[in-house]
Amino acid sequence: MKSLNEDLKTGQFKQVYLLYGEESYLKKQYKDRLSKAMLPEGDTMNYAYYEGKGTDVRQVIDLAETLPFFAPRRLIVMEDTGFFKGASPELAEYIRSMPETTCFLFVESEVDKRGKLYKAVKEKGRIVEMARQDGSTLQKWVLSMVKKEGRQITQSTVRYFLTKVGEDMENIHGELEKLFCYTLGKQEITIHDIEEICTTHIDNKIFDMVNAVADQKQKQALMYYYDLLALKEPPMRILFLMTRQFRILLEVSEMNRRGYGKKEISENVKVPPFAVGRYLAQAQKFSPSSLRQILEDCASTEEEVKTGRLADTMAVELLIVQYSS
Numbered sequence: 001m002k003s004l005n006e007d008l009k010t011g012q013f014k015q016v017y018l019l020y021g022e023e024s025y026l027k028k029q030y031k032d033r034l035s036k037a038m039l040p041e042g043d044t045m046n047y048a049y050y051e052g053k054g055t056d057v058r059q060v061i062d063l064a065e066t067l068p069f070f071a072p073r074r075l076i077v078m079e080d081t082g083f084f085k086g087a088s089p090e091l092a093e094y095i096r097s098m099p100e101t102t103c104f105l106f107v108e109s110e111v112d113k114r115g116k117l118y119k120a121v122k123e124k125g126r127i128v129e130m131a132r133q134d135g136s137t138l139q140k141w142v143l144s145m146v147k148k149e150g151r152q153i154t155q156s157t158v159r160y161f162l163t164k165v166g167e168d169m170e171n172i173h174g175e176l177e178k179l180f181c182y183t184l185g186k187q188e189i190t191i192h193d194i195e196e197i198c199t200t201h202i203d204n205k206i207f208d209m210v211n212a213v214a215d216q217k218q219k220q221a222l223m224y225y226y227d228l229l230a231l232k233e234p235p236m237r238i239l240f241l242m243t244r245q246f247r248i249l250l251e252v253s254e255m256n257r258r259g260y261g262k263k264e265i266s267e268n269v270k271v272p273p274f275a276v277g278r279y280l281a282q283a284q285k286f287s288p289s290s291l292r293q294i295l296e297d298c299a300s301t302e303e304e305v306k307t308g309r310l311a312d313t314m315a316v317e318l319l320i321v322q323y324s325s
Contacts, residue, residue, distance in 0.1 A: 004030060004128050008037055013103065016095055016125030018118070020084070020108040025169035026130040031077065031107050038075050038103060045069040053082040057091050064094070064102040077105045084111035084118055092116035095124050132167055135159075135272035142172065149180055152188040159274045161194050166201030167272060175199065202233065206241045207282070209320070210249075214285035218324035225320055235312040236305065239319070243298040250291040252276070253283040294323060 007013055017034060019027050039047055046068045050060060055078060068074040083091060083106070095104070095117070104125075111118055121127055133141070139158050146153045153161075165175045175198045182197040183189050205228055212221035228238050248269055255265045265280075266273040286294075301319050304310040310318075 001128055003126060007126070008033060011037065013038055014125040015098065015100070015102070016104045016121050018084070018106040018108065018111070018121045018125070018127045019130055020111045020127070021130035022109070022132050023130040023169055025173060027107050030128070030130070031105065034105055035075060035077060038073065040071065043071060046071045046074045048076045050076070050078045051080060053080070055081040055083070057088060061091070061094050064098055064104070068101050073101055073103050075103045075105060077107070079107040080109060081106070084108050084115060088117045092120040095120040133169065135162065135274045138162055138167060138169070138172065138272070141169070142176065145176055146189065151180070151183070157189065157191055157194070160191050161198065162272065163275060163278070164194060164200055164204060165198055166203055171201065202228070203241065206238070206245050207278070210242065210245050211282060213320060213324040214282065216324055218321060221320050221324040222317070225317060229313065235316045236302070239298060239302060239316050243295065246291055246294050246298065248279060249283040249286060250288065250295065252279045253286070253288055253291065256280055256283070297322070
């Protein structure tokens with residue numbers, strides 16, 4: 001990202017950019033910043049935007065061949081086209097010889113680094129991965145926005161806030177906006193304010209449900225499940241998140257048993273450093289063998305639903321009942 005910021009600072013742009021990764025907020029921010037920096041404000045004649053897997057490669061190339069209208073460059077933005085997951089040899093070949101007056105900006109979630117198009121972009125332009133940010137970066141980002149608003153917040157409150165709302169930057173930004181409005185006129189933001197106005201991220205609801213299962217609190221575990229259903233979460237997505245949670249617990253448990261520290265666990269299991277302690281505490285409520293058995297039963301439940309032997313809502317409910325009895 002450092003090289004991308006340097007391009008924006010100097011105004012010396014590459015002909016092709018590829019922004020990819022899980023962090024939608026960063027992709028949107030840099031897509032907008034590049035678009036504004038590469039074209040004069042209000043220049044709609046030399047800007048084109050394509051979105052989705054139905055994007056016609058031939059149409060893109062035809063437009064790329066058209067000279068810009070009273071401007072040094074034409075910018076074509078393509079988002080979530082799937083070009084970097086499927087075969088796009090025509091576009092890959094074109095990029096290597098495209099006119100200097102045309103610039104491409106690709107924004108994708110997933111890419112195949114072995115593909116011809118990825119390699120062509122790497123040769124001709126700049127590729128930047130917008131990955132999920134680590135806990136330390138997110139804490140600094142939240143603190144900077146709070147400071148910008150002229151407010152105060154403690155480090156421990158920031159950690160609590162991130163634990164509640166999750167790691168997605170777009171969601172964090174939205175929850176902060178709510179928090180700023182709610183605490184208007186107050187100098188310091190507190191944990192009580194966060195509890196009052198911020199929405200608990202679904203991952204945390206799953207975490208609480210698994211805790212209830214571990215503590216054999218069946219009624220509470222089912223209440224969490226019904227709450228998720230009321231929020232229009234599909235049962236199979238709830239099952240997926242439960243499976244992921246139990247898999248994380250097994251990995252955390254195994255790494256802790258082998259003597260790994262919190263930093264190594266965070267990096268390997270892909271959870272924020274400030275959340276490792278919570279996962280370790282929850283993992284201790286299960287034996288490794290029971291976690292493996294739960295994962296096998298989660299897989300069996302998914303199979304039973306997909307083969308039509310059980311309805312999805314009932315299947316997940318039975319799984320929760322089985323392990324919280």
